[in-house]
Amino acid sequence: MPDQIADLADLRGDCAQCFGLCCAALPFAASADFAIDKPAGRPCPNLRDDHRCGIHARLREEGFTGCTVYDCFGAGQKVSRLTFGGQDWRSGSREQADRMFEVFPVVRQLHELLWYVTDALRLEAARPVHAGLRLALERTELLTRGTPEELAGLDVAAHRQEVNALLLRASELARAGAAGxxxxxxxxxxxxxxxxxxxxxxxxxxxxxxxxxxxxxxxxxxxxxxxxxxxxxxxxxxxxxxxxxxxxxxxxxxxxxxxxxxxxxxxxxxxxxxxxxxxxxxxxxxxxxxx
Structure with a gap:
């Protein structure tokens, strides 16, 4: 794997390639960000049968500002197309839908880490930890390609802690040379x-x-x-x-x-x-x- 992920587009959500996972798997509470309460695992009432948002063009006006500032870092399309091989959570069993909803937040956290590690590898001052960052990038990407069972059982917090130590060091090195x-x-x-x-x-x-x-x-x-x-x-x-x-x-x-x-x-x-x-x-x- 190269020092960096060449195309950061792979780490941005592509709703057209996703089965509306963020709209079904994640919970939200009525607040300044969301107009209604929605528990985890229950599709948002605005989610259409084609997995697109029925009020996408007017989310802010309808009280769903939180949706406009959310990005899955590309986890949605990976879980939809790779982890579950393109099988829609609507068409499978309830057990499979629940597993898909369980796995999605895990892959989302891993993809967020990929974004941070990729960004750290751009920092010239952080070159002393580039080797460690490349290994972290490879390992994290490998984890995202696990089976549903492997992903569901993954200790994401422990992995984040390991990677965060490298990110902290990269930050210290990069900021040490900043003037002012x-x-x-x-x-x-x-x-x-x-x-x-x-x-x-x-x-x-x-x-x-x-x-x-x-x-x-x-x-x-x-x-x-x-x-x-x-x-x-x-x-x-x-x-x-x-x-x-x-x-x-x-x-x-x-x-x-x-x-x-x-x-x-x-x-x-x-x-x-x-x-x-x-x-x-x-x-x-x-x-x-x-x-």
Missing amino acids: GRRGKGGKGGKGGRHDVRDRRGADLIGARLRGADLRGASLRGAYLIAADLTGADLREADMIGADLRDADLSDADLTGAFFLTQPQVDAARGNTATRLPVSVSRPARWAARG
């Missing part, structure tokens, strides 16, 4: 002063006023940036893994070289045509409408 990124202005709620933003893992920055903040080379792993004002912020070479960017304002922000940033994170945020993004993600069409 050590100090920033403001904090949660706009409380003044200056604070160290280099390591903000898991930080509560909900609604934080970080307009124009120098966050270059910062670790924002798992940080809560919901509705944060990051207008014009410098997020170059920042570690964005697991950062919650729901409704965060990235207008005019620079995320050039930011790593472990996924499409669902970007889709959940706000931005404009001046927002600079890594090549691995696409600018949401609705950002252009904001100007």
Whole structure:
């Protein structure tokens, strides 16, 4: 296997090749993201017989914003076409449908890891751990091709922990060479002063006023940036893994070289045509409408 997965399209959802697994296997609760409650294993009432969404063009208007920011990282089509050989969960037994619904979240986690490892292999500064990352890439890809029984019995948490150790080291190496990124202005709620933003893992920055903040080379792993004002912020070479960017304002922000940033994170945020993004993600069409 090469150092990187050549086509990241393989790690993006292709609904046309999937049997609507995210709409059936996953649960969601009535909230700002979903208009109704739906338990795991029960098809969404908006899912048509052809496995396409009946309200796809108006999901936000109908109260299903959560659906617009979800991506299975290509797990849906793999489970549908490879793991179960193209057999529809509607046409098989209930037992098989349940197994398919059980396996889908497992493969989704593995594909997310493939995305992160692939991204880490692009980091030149992380070359000391590239050999380990390549092995992790190969092993993870191999796991995704297991049988339904193998996937159902897989200890995903243990595998994620092993891979995460490599991702952490890659992040440290990549951020070590980033200029600046050590100090920033403001904090949660706009409380003044200056604070160290280099390591903000898991930080509560909900609604934080970080307009124009120098966050270059910062670790924002798992940080809560919901509705944060990051207008014009410098997020170059920042570690964005697991950062919650729901409704965060990235207008005019620079995320050039930011790593472990996924499409669902970007889709959940706000931005404009001046927002600079890594090549691995696409600018949401609705950002252009904001100007």
